[in-house]
Amino acid sequence: xxxxxxxxxxxxxxxxxxxxxxxxxxxxxxxxxxxxxxxxxxxxxxxxxxxxxxxxxxxxxxxxxxxxxxxxxxxxxxxxxxxxxxxxxxxxxxxxxxxxxxxxxxxxxxxxxxxxxxxxxxxxxxxxxxxxxxxxxxxxxxxxxxxxxxxxxxxxxxxxxxxxxxxxxxxxxxxxxxxxxxxxxxxxxxxxxxxxxxxxxxxxxxxxxxxxxxxxxxxxxxxxxxxxxxxxxxxxxxxxxxxxxxxxxxxxxxxxxxxxxxxxxxxxxxxxxxxxxxxxxxxxxxxxxxxxxxxxx
Numbered sequence: 100x101x102x103x104x105x106x107x108x109x110x111x112x113x114x115x116x117x118x119x120x121x122x123x124x125x126x127x128x129x130x131x132x133x134x135x136x137x138x139x140x141x142x143x144x145x146x147x148x149x150x151x152x153x154x155x156x157x158x159x160x161x162x163x164x165x166x167x168x169x170x171x172x173x174x175x176x177x178x179x180x181x182x183x184x185x186x187x188x189x190x191x192x193x194x195x196x197x198x199x200x201x202x203x204x205x206x207x208x209x210x211x212x213x214x215x216x217x218x219x220x221x222x223x224x225x226x227x228x229x230x231x232x233x234x235x236x237x238x239x240x241x242x243x244x245x246x247x248x249x250x251x252x253x254x255x256x257x258x259x260x261x262x263x264x265x266x267x268x269x270x271x272x273x274x275x276x277x278x279x280x281x282x283x284x285x286x287x288x289x290x291x292x293x294x295x296x297x298x299x300x301x302x303x304x305x306x307x308x309x310x311x312x313x314x315x316x317x318x319x320x321x322x323x324x325x326x327x328x329x330x331x332x333x334x335x336x337x338x339x340x341x342x343x344x345x346x347x348x349x350x351x352x353x354x355x356x357x358x359x360x361x362x363x364x365x366x367x368x369x370x371x372x373x374x375x376x377x378x379x380x381x382x383x384x385x386x387x388x389x390x391x392x393x394x395x396x
Contacts, residue, residue, distance in 0.1 A: 102132040103169040106144070107135065110162075114149055118186050136165075148296060163235070170236035183278060188372030191220040192227035193241025195292065196318050197259075197338035198359065203242075210379055225316065227293025233362050239373035240363035247295035251362040254377070256384040260336045261297060261355040262348040264321075266328045272347040279305050279351060286312040286330035288321050297357045298333040305353070 108118040109129065119126045134252045137144050144158035154162065173189075194203060199221055207219050218360065222229075222238050226322050229241035230248040245253035263277045271277050271285075279302060282317060287309040312330050315321050321332050335357060339348055361377065369377070 101172040103138045103165050104172060105129055105132040106136055106165055107169045109145070109152065110154075111251075115147075115152070163250050167236060174236075174361065174368075188216075188370055189218045189220055190370075190376050191222065191238040193222050193224055193232045193238040193243075195225055195229065195242060196223065198242045198336050199223065201337050201340050202257075202359075206383070208378065210376055214372070214375070217376075225292040226295055230293075230362060233364060239369050240361050240377060242359060243362045244292075244295055244297070244358055245360040245362065246358065247293060248362045251364060252366065253360050253362045254381060255360040256380060257359040259359055261333050261351065261357060262336055262339060263351050264325055264332045264334050264339070265347045265349065266325055266331070267345045267347055269331065269347065271331075271349065274349060276350040276352050279307055279353065280335070282331060282351070283307040283309050286310055288313045288315060288324055288330045288332040290318060290321055290332065290334060291316050297355055301353070301355045312385050354371045 105122060105124075108122055109115055112118045112121060114124050115129050115133075119129045122129070133145060139160065139260065140157075142157040142161075143155050144161065146153045146155055192203075203221075211217060220238075222232055222241075224232060224241075226243050226247035229238075229243055229249060232238045232277065233241045233248075233251055243253070261269070265272050265283055271281060274281075283302060289298070289309070289311050291314045299309070302344050313320075313321075313324065315324070318334055320340045321334065322342060323334060324330065325346055326344045333351065333355060336348075337359075363373075363377070366374065366377070
């Protein structure tokens, strides 16, 4: 058992007891692993109290290194599985809500029909936080807008038009389509997706300034706010499938289109299960991808 992995599980679960349950060990065994790690590093990493656990200053300083070692150990175990063939494996993906709710489930189902023993682990975020998860090794790859990340390899997979979202009784709801100029004068609820925000880029390109009243990280919260008449927004068409909110959606002039793709560090260094799944994605959406001949072996 890797003591670094045990340490990270304690932080993720918030307690020694929960970490022991998740890893299938006794609490005393988990405590001994942390004690051994602290002895190896000649310092105290964690403080326990009635309120839970907390990192010491030394623990905060060493955390990035411990995380990398834990991730490296996981990759080592995945490589061992790879040498025996793709019978199982964990695919860790960074995702944002429109992909995880309306696109990815079908892709995972089709992939598991071919490789039923593969396990998916999804980490929710937005463009910037997902890129960070990829860089520090917390996920194998992540769904992003390729134009929103740097210092990573990216593959574009899909275009997704963005639509104006209005309250049901809004004056603009009678229009066939709406202009950015018309939207810029309305109370605007901005979907915050990190360093790149496609609507803001289009407003800027057209020399317009939206009247931002709210910044929100969750698409569904925005739709609920619009339904209550708090403002209007621009959201991806992908997230607007099968919604139950009492809203109106309209095409925008000029059209706003975002690109959905994936980001990763080094394709050849990924676990075999993730390499197979990325190749599966590229095969499904090769029309806009520049990487049609990825070699998984």
